[in-house]
Amino acid sequence: MALITVRDLSLGYEGKAIVENLNFTVNAGDYLCVVGENGSGKSTLMKTLLTLRAPLAGKIEIGDGLKKNEIGYLPQQTVVQRDFPASVKEIVLSGCQARCGLRPFYNKEEKALALENMERMGITNLADRCYRELSGGQQQRVLLARALCATRKVLLLDEPVSGLDPKVTLEMYNLIAAINKEGITVIMISHDLGAAVRYADHILHIGNSVFFGSKEEYLKSEAGKLFLLQQQGGETK
Amino acid sequence: MIDKLALYLQYPFVRYALIVGVLIALCSSLFGVTLVLKRFSFIGDGLSHVAFGGIAIASVLKITNDMWLVLLFTVIAAVLLLKTGQNAKIKGDAAIAMISVGALAFGYLLMNIFSTSSNLSGDVCSTLFGSTSILTLTKGEVILCVVLSLVVVTVFILFYNKIFAVTFDEDFSKATGVRAEAYNLLIAVIIAVIIVLAMNLVGSLLISALVIFPALSAMRIFRNFKSVTIFSAVLSVICALTGLLISILAGTPVGSTIVATDVAAFLVCWIAGALRGGLAK
Numbered sequence: 135m136a137l138i139t140v141r142d143l144s145l146g147y148e149g150k151a152i153v154e155n156l157n158f159t160v161n162a163g164d165y166l167c168v169v170g171e172n173g174s175g176k177s178t179l180m181k182t183l184l185t186l187r188a189p190l191a192g193k194i195e196i197g198d199g200l201k202k203n204e205i206g207y208l209p210q211q212t213v214v215q216r217d218f219p220a221s222v223k224e225i226v227l228s229g230c231q232a233r234c235g236l237r238p239f240y241n242k243e244e245k246a247l248a249l250e251n252m253e254r255m256g257i258t259n260l261a262d263r264c265y266r267e268l269s270g271g272q273q274q275r276v277l278l279a280r281a282l283c284a285t286r287k288v289l290l291l292d293e294p295v296s297g298l299d300p301k302v303t304l305e306m307y308n309l310i311a312a313i314n315k316e317g318i319t320v321i322m323i324s325h326d327l328g329a330a331v332r333y334a335d336h337i338l339h340i341g342n343s344v345f346f347g348s349k350e351e352y353l354k355s356e357a358g359k360l361f362l363l364q365q366q367g368g369e370t371k
Numbered sequence: 372m373i374d375k376l377a378l379y380l381q382y383p384f385v386r387y388a389l390i391v392g393v394l395i396a397l398c399s400s401l402f403g404v405t406l407v408l409k410r411f412s413f414i415g416d417g418l419s420h421v422a423f424g425g426i427a428i429a430s431v432l433k434i435t436n437d438m439w440l441v442l443l444f445t446v447i448a449a450v451l452l453l454k455t456g457q458n459a460k461i462k463g464d465a466a467i468a469m470i471s472v473g474a475l476a477f478g479y480l481l482m483n484i485f486s487t488s489s490n491l492s493g494d495v496c497s498t499l500f501g502s503t504s505i506l507t508l509t510k511g512e513v514i515l516c517v518v519l520s521l522v523v524v525t526v527f528i529l530f531y532n533k534i535f536a537v538t539f540d541e542d543f544s545k546a547t548g549v550r551a552e553a554y555n556l557l558i559a560v561i562i563a564v565i566i567v568l569a570m571n572l573v574g575s576l577l578i579s580a581l582v583i584f585p586a587l588s589a590m591r592i593f594r595n596f597k598s599v600t601i602f603s604a605v606l607s608v609i610c611a612l613t614g615l616l617i618s619i620l621a622g623t624p625v626g627s628t629i630v631a632t633d634v635a636a637f638l639v640c641w642i643a644g645a646l647r648g649g650l651a652k
Contacts (some may be wrong), residue, residue, distance in 0.1 A: 184546035202548035209542050218408055218539060221595035228536040232548040238529040264594030284547040 136197050137162050137288065137319055138183065143192035145178045151190055152178065158338055158346040162198060162287070165311075165320045167334035169327055174341035176323045177210070180292050183321070198287075203232035206285025206318075208277050210292050216266060222276050223261045226252055229283030244283075251279040255309065271302035278309065289313060291322040295329075307333055372620065379619055387513045389615055392629070394520035395572045396581065396611030398565050400603045401527045403586035404596070405538045405558060414452055414559075415582040417471035418566045419575035421448040423499065424474035424481075426570075431485040438515060442567045448474075449559040499576045508571065519568055523561055534558065535596055572611075573626035584633035585610070591637075591644030610636050 136159040143156040152175040160166055168176050181187045183194060184207060206229070229251075230244040240248075252258045255275040260268065265276060274294060281289055294310065295303040303326075311333050314320045324330050330337060337352040339345040345355050352358040379385045406415060425444035452467055482495060508516075527534070536544050537554045544551040569578045589603035614629030621628075 181542075184542075186542055186545055205547055207543050207546040209540065209546075212540065212542075214408060215539065217590075219590050219594055219596060219599045220535070220539060221597075224535065224596050225539060228532070228539060229543075229547070231533060231536040231544065234532070239532060262595070267594070280543070284543075290546075 136160060137164075137200055139195040139197060140183075141193045141195065143179075143182070143194065144190040145175050145182055146190050147178075149190070153340050153344070156192065156340065156344065160319060160321060160336075162319055163314075163317055164336055165314045165334045166322070166336045166338060167330035168321065168323045168338045168340065169325075169330050170339055170341035176340065177292055179340065180290055180321070180323055184290060200287055203284070204286045204288065206281035206283075206289040208274075208281045208289070208291040208294055210296070211273070211277075218266060220265050221262050222252070222257060222265060222268070223248070225265055225276055226279045226283060229280035232284055248279075248283055251282040254282065255279040269302075271298050271306070274298065274302075274306060275309070278306075282313070285318060288319045288321065291320065293323050293325065295324070295326065303329075375620060376616070384508065385619060387508050387510075388619075388625070389612070391508060391513055391516045392572055392611045392615045392625075393608050394516060395565075395569050396585075396607040396629075397604055398520050398523040399569050399578070399581045400585040400607030401524065401600065402558065402562055402565060403582045403584075403607075404589070404600055404603060405534055406562065407583055407586045407590070408538050413467045413471075413579070414449070414562060415566060415579040417452060417467035418445050418449055418563055419570065419578040420471035420478075421445055421474040422567055422570055423575040424478035427478035427481045431481050438512070438567065441570075442564065445563040445567050446560050449563040450556065453555055453559045499574050512571070516568060516571065519564055523564060523568075526557070526561055530554065530557065531600075539596075573629055577626045577630045580630040580633055581607070581611075584630070584637050588633075588637045588640035591640040592647070606636055606640075607633070 138160040140156055140158050144151045144154045145156070146152045152173075156179070158166075168179060170176055178187070182189050184205065185202075227240055227245065227248045230240055230247060233244060234240065249258070252261060255278055257272065257275050257279060260272060260276070265273060268276065278291075278294070281291075289310075291310065295306050298306060307329055310320060310322065320334075322330075322334070331349055331353065334349060336348055337345065337358070339352065339358065343356065343360075345352060345358065347355070405411075422441050422445045425441035428444075429440045448470060452470065479495065533549070533554050536549060537551050537558075541551050541555075565582070566575075566578055569581055573581055585603035585607035586599070588606055589599040593599045593602055610632040611629050614632040615625060617623065617632070618625045618628040
């Protein structure tokens with residue numbers, strides 16, 4: 135059975151649907167990229183998958199015994215975080231919170247996990263630095279390390295490279311690809327169709343036209359051709 | 372001056388005031404950091420006005436031990452404020468303004484219509500600014516204060532990591548399976564308890580100052596959550612002690628002296644932070 139199966143899902147605000155009749159499946163180990171125009175409901179879809187908001191209609195079936203505390207999430211940055219006095223270590227460790235249940239303090243295992251993930255993201259040297267004083271790329275690595283502490287199976291990323299320069303963007307994509315190769319399912323929202331086609335193996339396009347399928351199918355489809363054309367047009371301008 | 376102080380310290384009511392003052396300052400500063408960071412600074416203000424309304428009702432009903440009733444009121448208001456903040460039909464800050472000003476008006480109205488006291492404006496003034504109430508605490512009230520403070524501190528220590536996670540990123544916490552809503556509720560209830568406690572010390576108008584100033588001061592200087600929390604607790608206790616001693620020696624009102632000390636400490640921290648930032652660059 136698939137990890138996540140979405141059937142006839144409708145998303146929107148206050149009864150008004152933005153997206154209707156969405157159907158797709160995510161299997162363990164997939165790298166799914168969600169693309170589409172601004173305001174097409176990408177972030178709403180992600181929040182619905184995370185059960186932060188309820189769908190207007192339809193169903194999300196979770197299979198393979200996936201539990202809520204096995205999901206990692208890299209959200210877009212919030213205003214609160216911009217002047218939050220917290221060290222990198224404190225933030226990464228907070229990713230283990232769901233494992234704690236009602237236990238008040240982190241145990242050795244969780245502390246080791248936080249260290250391991252900081253190492254994986256190459257931020258061990260920043261452990262005692264203040265989060266708000268880091269560069270955008272470093273902050274994203276911190277949040278990714280936190281997400282890795284929370285996940286054992288699935289990682290959801292909401293525009294992980296927005297606001298990053300090209301070099302850091304490339305590093306981020308490589309990190310995510312490496313995580314996917316280690317067997318963690320990745321679902322990523324992106325504006326960057328070039329990267330989506332390069333790294334993902336499945337594409338979900340929402341907006342004016344809806345498409346779901348493998349990368350190869352997407353490149354041949356009408357939606358894909360149109361979108362690629364627009365992107366190229368935008369880039370040459 | 373030392374002799375004068377030694378003389379005063381022989382009176383039990385002065386010792387009670389010092390004990391209660393320190394404990395309240397400690398409790399209010401612990402949750403201050405979370406309130407400031409969650410953009411809830413005004414909740415303290417709103418709840419304190421609700422507590423004022425509660426006191427007014429209690430005095431009309433001639434309930435002598437009004438602390439429990441006020442506590443009940445304030446906890447309910449805290450829960451309601453938190454819920455409206457999430458549903459966002461009326462935005463959080465507007466909801467707080469509505470409840471707080473409404474409670475203030477009704478409180479004063481009730482006190483005015485049903486007043487039995489000969490010195491109404493004196494009563495109102497002391498509820499709002501806390502003037503002398505801390506020096507007139509009974510032993511029972513002191514014990515209640517100590518017990519509630521211990522509860523607040525214990526809850527804070529046990530839930531420290533959860534409070535951090537929920538404050539830093541509520542969506543992430545919820546998405547990964549942390550019961551963020553339950554912890555938000557816990558935070559709101561504890562805040563209500565702190566407000567009711569702190570009313571004894573500084574009166575309902577000045578409570579926010581006690582909650583947010585130590586946190587803001589600490590955030591000028593320190594860069595991680597643990598140090599900010601510890602420093603704001605220490606600073607708050609020092610300011611409360613200093614303020615209490617000054618007010619005892621100089622005969623100034625307790626609440627406003629403590630808050631003035633907090634403001635002074637904030638200015639010092641602000642300058643220290645600016646200097647440090649300047650040097651670091």
